[in-house]
Amino acid sequence: MHKKGNLFVVSGPSGAGKGTIIREISKNDNDFKLSVSVTTRAPRNKEIEGVNYYFKTKEKFMDMIENDEFLEYAEVYDNFYGTPKKLVLEAVEKGETILLEIDIQGAIQVKKNYPEGIFIFILPPTMAELKNRIIERGSETDETLKKRMLSAFHEISYMEKYDYFIINDVLEDSIKSFKSIIKAEKCRVMANVKNLLKTYEEEL
Amino acid sequence: MHKKGNLFVVSGPSGAGKGTIIREISKNDNDFKLSVSVTTRAPRNKEIEGVNYYFKTKEKFMDMIENDEFLEYAEVYDNFYGTPKKLVLEAVEKGETILLEIDIQGAIQVKKNYPEGIFIFILPPTMAELKNRIIERGSETDETLKKRMLSAFHEISYMEKYDYFIINDVLEDSIKSFKSIIKAEKCRVMANVKNLLKTYEEEL
Numbered sequence: 367m368h369k370k371g372n373l374f375v376v377s378g379p380s381g382a383g384k385g386t387i388i389r390e391i392s393k394n395d396n397d398f399k400l401s402v403s404v405t406t407r408a409p410r411n412k413e414i415e416g417v418n419y420y421f422k423t424k425e426k427f428m429d430m431i432e433n434d435e436f437l438e439y440a441e442v443y444d445n446f447y448g449t450p451k452k453l454v455l456e457a458v459e460k461g462e463t464i465l466l467e468i469d470i471q472g473a474i475q476v477k478k479n480y481p482e483g484i485f486i487f488i489l490p491p492t493m494a495e496l497k498n499r500i501i502e503r504g505s506e507t508d509e510t511l512k513k514r515m516l517s518a519f520h521e522i523s524y525m526e527k528y529d530y531f532i533i534n535d536v537l538e539d540s541i542k543s544f545k546s547i548i549k550a551e552k553c554r555v556m557a558n559v560k561n562l563l564k565t566y567e568e569e570l
Numbered sequence: 571m572h573k574k575g576n577l578f579v580v581s582g583p584s585g586a587g588k589g590t591i592i593r594e595i596s597k598n599d600n601d602f603k604l605s606v607s608v609t610t611r612a613p614r615n616k617e618i619e620g621v622n623y624y625f626k627t628k629e630k631f632m633d634m635i636e637n638d639e640f641l642e643y644a645e646v647y648d649n650f651y652g653t654p655k656k657l658v659l660e661a662v663e664k665g666e667t668i669l670l671e672i673d674i675q676g677a678i679q680v681k682k683n684y685p686e687g688i689f690i691f692i693l694p695p696t697m698a699e700l701k702n703r704i705i706e707r708g709s710e711t712d713e714t715l716k717k718r719m720l721s722a723f724h725e726i727s728y729m730e731k732y733d734y735f736i737i738n739d740v741l742e743d744s745i746k747s748f749k750s751i752i753k754a755e756k757c758r759v760m761a762n763v764k765n766l767l768k769t770y771e772e773e774l
Contacts, residue, residue, distance in 0.1 A: 529760075550747075553750075
């Protein structure tokens with residue numbers, strides 16, 4: 367039977383380790399694909415069209431916004447970045463598992479445009495550890511340290527918009543949890559019930 | 571941080587192999603507990619109160635129905651069987667994972683009384699294989715065979731009331747899927763977000 371795939375959207379405050387988790391997961395398994403963004407910035411050394419990014423002119427990017435072709439987009443330092451809707455949703459329809467690492471504002475946009483996505487929030491083990499990491503980097507005054515901690519907590523408070531959380535203490539455990547979430551979501555009745563019933567009925 | 575547990579309710583047509591999956595899962599892992607039913611039937615040889623069943627008089631059982639003390643109950647051949655609400659929900663609150671194998675009618679009752687439960691449907695690999703198994707047992711006329719197949723498909727059509735499905739083809743794969751579902755559900759934001767936010771805020 368044909369099973370639908372899924373889009374997994376992954377966020378979390380910086381220092382939580384979401385990049386590491388996603389790298390480890392996509393390294394050892396061909397079942398997962400990283401979402402490739404569209405950008406208006408110029409290609410850098412060795413970057414390949416369609417692998418690292420889809421490179422577009424600003425004019426083309428504006429057209430794509432106009433035509434509602436993004437799951438989300440944002441402007442960062444005069445360049446635009448966006449997640450192409452059609453490519454991602456076609457891959458999911460084909461049965462692929464797509465991973466998208468994105469900040470909270472981006473994730474909220476994706477959720478609006480594609481509520482069927484699975485939203486995972488990566489947390490640091492403790493605020494104390496996050497604090498230690500920031501202090502270890504040095505150059506923070508008491509006041510900026512306080513501000514950074516409040517900002518991290520503000521980010522964490524968006525967790526309720528997400529489906530799953532992973533407390534990234536031991537990396538291996540986090541990867542196991544992440545893989546379990548992906549495997550479990552493949553067993554979801556809702557996305558597959560029509561196909562399943564049809565299959566069993568045809569065999570009757 | 572204290573995490574809530576879960577109640578997993580498992581159903582599926584006979585021959586799908588749900589009993590085997592649950593036995594295998596609860597055998598090698600102390601994290602799972604099988605729900606213990608209340609019954610009015612007499613204890614059989616070696617059955618232990620509180621392990622195999624909670625044995626009650628019919629009068630006491632009727633009182634329990636009256637006082638809404640069951641997640642579900644049913645009468646089978648003049649005896650009553652029921653799942654005690656308080657014991658299960660207290661265990662879940664404490665963080666335990668409770669497994670309840672039950673027929674579809676029972677599962678629908680549980681869902682009404684405890685929609686937070688996680689409902690898993692175990693499927694046979696194909697209807698053709700189910701048919702073969704029934705034929706192999708012999709003594710079926712064409713007509714009763716047809717009736718049994720229709721009844722199995724009728725049961726399968728209730729799948730849409732469930733959260734997850736597992737197609738039980740290779741037992742080991744089914745056990746992996748089941749364990750992934752349990753692990754993933756432990757990462758659910760919804761059941762834990764208040765506790766999580768409180769924990770991170772206290773550490774701020």
